[in-house]
Amino acid sequence: MTVIASSLAENRLSETVSVFTYGGETLATSYGTNAVAFFGDRGIVLVDPFVSPVLAAELDAQLRTRTAVPVTHVVLTHHHTDHALGAGYFAKRGAEVIAHAEAAARMEAEHPNLIAERRRIPEVAHLFESAAPYVPSHVVSDGLLLDGGGLRLDVFHPGHAHTPGDLCVYAPALGVLVAGDLVSIGYHPNLEDADVAGWRAALERLRSLPFWMLVPGHGWAGGREGVDDQLLYLDEAERIVRSALRTGTEEDACAALTRAFPDHLLALVVRDSVKRLSTLKRVPPT
Numbered sequence: 001m002t003v004i005a006s007s008l009a010e011n012r013l014s015e016t017v018s019v020f021t022y023g024g025e026t027l028a029t030s031y032g033t034n035a036v037a038f039f040g041d042r043g044i045v046l047v048d049p050f051v052s053p054v055l056a057a058e059l060d061a062q063l064r065t066r067t068a069v070p071v072t073h074v075v076l077t078h079h080h081t082d083h084a085l086g087a088g089y090f091a092k093r094g095a096e097v098i099a100h101a102e103a104a105a106r107m108e109a110e111h112p113n114l115i116a117e118r119r120r121i122p123e124v125a126h127l128f129e130s131a132a133p134y135v136p137s138h139v140v141s142d143g144l145l146l147d148g149g150g151l152r153l154d155v156f157h158p159g160h161a162h163t164p165g166d167l168c169v170y171a172p173a174l175g176v177l178v179a180g181d182l183v184s185i186g187y188h189p190n191l192e193d194a195d196v197a198g199w200r201a202a203l204e205r206l207r208s209l210p211f212w213m214l215v216p217g218h219g220w221a222g223g224r225e226g227v228d229d230q231l232l233y234l235d236e237a238e239r240i241v242r243s244a245l246r247t248g249t250e251e252d253a254c255a256a257l258t259r260a261f262p263d264h265l266l267a268l269v270v271r272d273s274v275k276r277l278s279t280l281k282r283v284p285p286t
C-alpha cells in the first residue's frame, strides 16, 4: 500500500517495514533516496534518513502519526549526503547512529563543505540552514547484530562496493534486505567512489542471502531480481563505455550510457561513472 502525505510517499512492505521516499532526482527530493523504517515493539530502526534535517523532520512527523515509539537507531548505508545528512536530526533526539568507519571519516571530511555549498544555492538553501556536520556515534568495521526493539537486524559491511564504507541491513525474520546504493532501480548508480570489482563481488554475496524483498538505495522496492539487474547494469555500462572510448571522447561515452538506459533517472551521475569505468583494467566476461 502506498500512502502519500505532501511529497513524502510511504510504501508499506509489511506491518513492520516501510519505505519512505520523496521520489524524483533532484537535491530537493534527496535524489529519490529511500529511507527505511523497521518498527520494533520498543523502538524504530531507521536506515538512511535523507539529505537534510528538514526532510528528516518531515519523515519523523510522519512516523509520529503511526506510533509513539521513538527512533532508537539510525543505520547509514554509506556517507553520501542524500543518505546520511539527515542523521544529525535523529541523533539530537537521542538516536544512536551507526555507520562504517570509512563512512564516518568521509562524513567528517566532506559534509562541512557540502553543507556550506548548498546554503549558497537559493532553491535548496532552506533545506540546509539548520544542517550541522555530524559524525556517527557508533562506528563499525565489519558490522553488528542489532536488536531493533524486538526485531533482529544483521548490519554488515559487504566490502568496498558503491563506497568504501558501505553497510547493508538484513532482517532474516522478514526476508527483507536493504541494499543501500549497491542496488539502484530505475536510477543510474553513482560510481564516483566505487570499486567496481568489489561491487560485483558484493552483489554475489547479497545473492547468497535468502531474502525475498529488496529495498534499493533509489527506486522501487522489489524482489531478488534487483541484484541481477544491477550486475547486468555494471556489465553493460562497462562494455558501453569501453566501446565508446575506443573511438570517441568522454562526452561520447556519457551520451552512449545515457542512451542505453533512456528511462533511468539521475543522469547527472553518468559523467562520474564514466570516469570511474574508464580507469578499469579488466574486461568483464561477455
Ligand SMILES: [Zn+2]
Pocket: 078, 080, 162, 181, 190
Ligand atoms: Zn550513494
